[in-house]
Amino acid sequence: MRPYDPIAHALSINRRSFLTKSAYGLGSAAFAMLAAKSGFGDLQAAAFSKGVLQQPHLPVKAKRVIFLCMAGGPPHLELFDNKPVLKSLHGQPFPESFTKGKQIAQLQNAVLKARGGSFEFKKWGKSGMELTDIFPNIGSVADDLCVVRSLKTEQINHDTAHAFFNTGSIIKGRPSMGSWLLYGLGAETENLPGYIVLTSAGRTGLQPISSRQWSSGVLPSKFQGIQFQSKGEAVHYIGNPDGVCQSTQRQVIDEIRRLNGQLAEETVDPEIATRVAQYEMAFKMQSSVPELLDFKSESAKTLENYGIKEVGDGSFASNCLMARRLAERGVRMIQLYHRAWDLHGNLDNGMKMGAEDVDKATGALIRDLKERGMLDDTLILWGGEFGRTPMGQGTGRDHHIAGYSVFLAGGGIKAGTTYGATDELGYNAVENVVDVHDLHATMLALMGIDHHRLNVKYQGLDVRLTGIAGKVVKGIMA
Numbered sequence: 405m406r407p408y409d410p411i412a413h414a415l416s417i418n419r420r421s422f423l424t425k426s427a428y429g430l431g432s433a434a435f436a437m438l439a440a441k442s443g444f445g446d447l448q449a450a451a452f453s454k455g456v457l458q459q460p461h462l463p464v465k466a467k468r469v470i471f472l473c474m475a476g477g478p479p480h481l482e483l484f485d486n487k488p489v490l491k492s493l494h495g496q497p498f499p500e501s502f503t504k505g506k507q508i509a510q511l512q513n514a515v516l517k518a519r520g521g522s523f524e525f526k527k528w529g530k531s532g533m534e535l536t537d538i539f540p541n542i543g544s545v546a547d548d549l550c551v552v553r554s555l556k557t558e559q560i561n562h563d564t565a566h567a568f569f570n571t572g573s574i575i576k577g578r579p580s581m582g583s584w585l586l587y588g589l590g591a592e593t594e595n596l597p598g599y600i601v602l603t604s605a606g607r608t609g610l611q612p613i614s615s616r617q618w619s620s621g622v623l624p625s626k627f628q629g630i631q632f633q634s635k636g637e638a639v640h641y642i643g644n645p646d647g648v649c650q651s652t653q654r655q656v657i658d659e660i661r662r663l664n665g666q667l668a669e670e671t672v673d674p675e676i677a678t679r680v681a682q683y684e685m686a687f688k689m690q691s692s693v694p695e696l697l698d699f700k701s702e703s704a705k706t707l708e709n710y711g712i713k714e715v716g717d718g719s720f721a722s723n724c725l726m727a728r729r730l731a732e733r734g735v736r737m738i739q740l741y742h743r744a745w746d747l748h749g750n751l752d753n754g755m756k757m758g759a760e761d762v763d764k765a766t767g768a769l770i771r772d773l774k775e776r777g778m779l780d781d782t783l784i785l786w787g788g789e790f791g792r793t794p795m796g797q798g799t800g801r802d803h804h805i806a807g808y809s810v811f812l813a814g815g816g817i818k819a820g821t822t823y824g825a826t827d828e829l830g831y832n833a834v835e836n837v838v839d840v841h842d843l844h845a846t847m848l849a850l851m852g853i854d855h856h857r858l859n860v861k862y863q864g865l866d867v868r869l870t871g872i873a874g875k876v877v878k879g880i881m882a
């Protein structure tokens with residue numbers, strides 16, 4: 405499918421009014437030309453499996469992304485970034501030289517005191533990677549991880565920080581990374597949406613998540629993420645009503661496509677193609693979703709490895725197994741949000757509960773993909789929208805943007821390594837600094853995309869995931 409052309413879409417309204425009143429024949433000719441230019445002349449070709457890139461810009465290392473989003477901001481100082489000097493200062497005034505003039509979320513005008521990490525660190529794997537001891541399962545796959553300890557972001561409040569981490573912008577209407585991937589590469593399945601989102605919640609530290617985080621923004625809405633239900637039926641109303649057989653359903657969809665085709669002859673509107681594709685996808689999902697949700701082929705040992713008490717119970721563990729099954733079936737972007745990390749207070753207990761929720765399933769997902777030969781071309785990202793301060797906030801930590809940690813695995817990542825560093829107190833990223841635009845540029849590069857060359861015209865500007873910034877971080881690529 406050719407790139408979506410919003411200029412033709414915007415101009416079609418006035419153009420259609422003039423041509424309709426002037427001559428139907430001329431109007432039809434003009435529409436045919438514009439539709440061909442926009443790539444929407446053939447509505448059948450508007451299926452979700454098509455991408456705009458005819459061939460990759462770069463060597464393809466990863467075919468799909470699984471983003472394990474730890475909503476709320478997990479503290480790097482408890483998990484990935486051991487700071488003995490900070491521990492030695494625990495309870496003492498935090499040096500003003502670090503914080504003067506810096507953006508702080510809720511600790512303004514408060515007495516800032518250092519808070520050392522609450523848990524012990526140990527060396528894991530042959531690489532000797534230093535990670536927390538409350539993540540034994542993630543630690544067990546340390547040799548498959550690349551921990552970035554020098555990430556920084558620009559937004560210090562949750563919603564805008566999520567928007568920035570997902571879309572590269574806080575401006576509403578920007579496409580999420582999953583939408584960009586689907587737009588550029590399409591999916592490897594025609595029977596499921598190419599971008600699927602699942603959510604789960606911990607027992608504390610909950611932070612709301614807005615559906616705009618998986619929006620397609622200025623791209624046609626057929627590229628947006630589709631949220632599956634984590635508990636119970638993943639997709640509602642997947643079966644036909646009583647008395648409606650599959651052949652009847654097929655006739656209804658064909659007739660709707662014909663009517664939409666007539667509407668498309670009157671206007672250049674990409675949402676018409678979206679509507680057609682949604683009906684087609686819904687029809688195909690009536691067969692594909694029941695098979696997807698049939699976990700009888702999963703052994704009791706697999707369920708135990710993930711820590712699943714009951715399939716479809718809404719847990720992060722169940723969602724991780726679903727993520728593997730979606731990846732096997734050709735879904736391009738799989739995003740799991742786990743809301744458990746907004747720990748302004750009761751940090752120690754919150755961390756233990758959060759670790760119980762995600763550690764076993766994360767380790768199992770990585771091992772499972774590796775055993776199935778899928779880790780090499782599946783890119784995993786684990787992390788939150790920001791980190792937490794090295795200063796205490798009562799019994800917790802505040803939001804922090806100047807330096808924090810995430811990890812990646814699979815998909816062309818240099819395994820068993822750490823990249824970058826924060827200062828001795830874990831406040832500022834100081835070595836091999838990586839910002840969110842750099843992370844996006846690198847992930848796109850691993851998918852075979854030059855981030856400068858995947859864009860769409862909107863209001864006279866080239867809109868892209870990385871905006872005018874971003875550099876590929878070659879130091880984390882194998």
